[in-house]
Amino acid sequence: MSNTMTVEFSSISSNESFARVTVAAFVSQLDPTMDELTEIKTVVSEAVTNAIIHGYNDQHDKKILISCTLNDDEVELIIQDDGVGIDNIDEAIQPLFTSKPELERSGMGFTIMENFMDKVEIISNPDQGTTIKLIKQFKKSKTLCN
Amino acid sequence: MSNTMTVEFSSISSNESFARVTVAAFVSQLDPTMDELTEIKTVVSEAVTNAIIHGYNDQHDKKILISCTLNDDEVELIIQDDGVGIDNIDEAIQPLFTSKPELERSGMGFTIMENFMDKVEIISNPDQGTTIKLIKQFKKSKTLCN
Amino acid sequence: IGEIQRFIRDDGSVKVSRSLKEIGNRIRKKKDELTKDMGRTPTINELALALELSPEEIVHAQEAARLPHSIHETVYE
Ligand SMILES: Nc1ncnc2c1ncn2[C@@H]1O[C@H](COP(=O)(O)OP(=O)(O)O)[C@@H](O)[C@H]1O
Ligand SMILES: Nc1ncnc2c1ncn2[C@@H]1O[C@H](COP(=O)(O)OP(=O)(O)O)[C@@H](O)[C@H]1O
Numbered sequence A, B: 001m002s003n004t005m006t007v008e009f010s011s012i013s014s015n016e017s018f019a020r021v022t023v024a025a026f027v028s029q030l031d032p033t034m035d036e037l038t039e040i041k042t043v044v045s046e047a048v049t050n051a052i053i054h055g056y057n058d059q060h061d062k063k064i065l066i067s068c069t070l071n072d073d074e075v076e077l078i079i080q081d082d083g084v085g086i087d088n089i090d091e092a093i094q095p096l097f098t099s100k101p102e103l104e105r106s107g108m109g110f111t112i113m114e115n116f117m118d119k120v121e122i123i124s125n126p127d128q129g130t131t132i133k134l135i136k137q138f139k140k141s142k143t144l145c146n
Numbered sequence C: 001i002g003e004i005q006r007f008i009r010d011d012g013s014v015k016v017s018r019s020l021k022e023i024g025n026r027i028r029k030k031k032d033e034l035t036k037d038m039g040r041t042p043t044i045n046e047l048a049l050a051l052e053l054s055p056e057e058i059v060h061a062q063e064a065a066r067l068p069h070s071i072h073e074t075v076y077e
């Protein structure tokens, strides 16, 4: 049986660390390694920051939705905003591409997600918001301790 | 401007701990004392356990909803299930009253909520689920150490 | 045995349950210490500052320290 949670919160940048620990606490039920947990938290930060600064242009009264499902040794993560959306996804996922160079963005958000997760899917259209679906498999527990 | 989050999760007892972390992490933004935080977490435990074992009779495929709003130095917490509901609220809130003595329940859940929170409101009807609204004010000045 | 020790010392590959529990113990000690010093319990930010952790990390580790040991750890200890 799978275990699911969904959390929705205001698009305020102080909620980024709240989102990180909420997902981390939920995922901790699978008892991943610290490295795996750090990777998940980093990905959550990147996606939530993108929703706030790109999707909502720093408007504070909007909502971000995260949903997380645990299946055996796999976690599925969906991060969603109702913001401006992405016009050209192929361009957006290029390493170093950023539409906000003035904010000293690194343009590495999507690259980090692709590196740390096993599957990344981006569903986005102008004015229809952005949904990022991510899947990560955890290594099966080290056999030594069974 | 107030900051809000809503989290919904499966009625699985291991999610009690997840709910504690989620609410405590959100509430941490108001910089409560560690004691105040412990009180909040205890109340979340009591309400979530009640939803699982009383509301849902330990069925695992149901949902529990928690919503949390931060206003200045006050936190509002709503914990909701769609379970069996409470027939006689006056009786249920009596210290030591429990409808499941066979589970070695203490019957102190509602008493603990009333002790640790500034306001407790119970909205419940048979077959219409249970909603618990709780408000806690944090002490403003932690003056001693400024 | 060498293999196992290396596995335990290499922080990143340690299971979350174990690593957070260690942080949880540090948190408990520091909290007691600050409580004595200040004559009241510290706020979460005061504790976070003293431990150089984020408030959210403190919340997560405190909870992990509270949970019963996993089978994984029992075998190792
Ligand atoms: N949630 C989003 N809503 C709208 N546009 C987005 C969103 N996420 C990413 N983008 C677009 O994709 C680009 C690349 O994102 P990313 O790789 O995270 O780099 P950066 O955030 O540093 O710009 C962003 O500059 C932005 O144009
Ligand atoms: N969410 C709920 N759904 C249905 N009944 C509930 C719920 N919460 C509490 N109750 C009823 O109120 C009683 C008292 O609750 P509580 O004070 O927490 O004591 P205990 O959980 O130890 O029985 C319970 O025994 C149960 O009958």
Ligand SMILES: [Mg+2]
Pocket: A046, A049, A050, A105, A107, A108, A109, A110
């Ligand atoms: Mg980015």
Ligand SMILES: [Mg+2]
Pocket: B046, B049, B050, B105, B107, B108, B109, B110
């Ligand atoms: Mg109870």
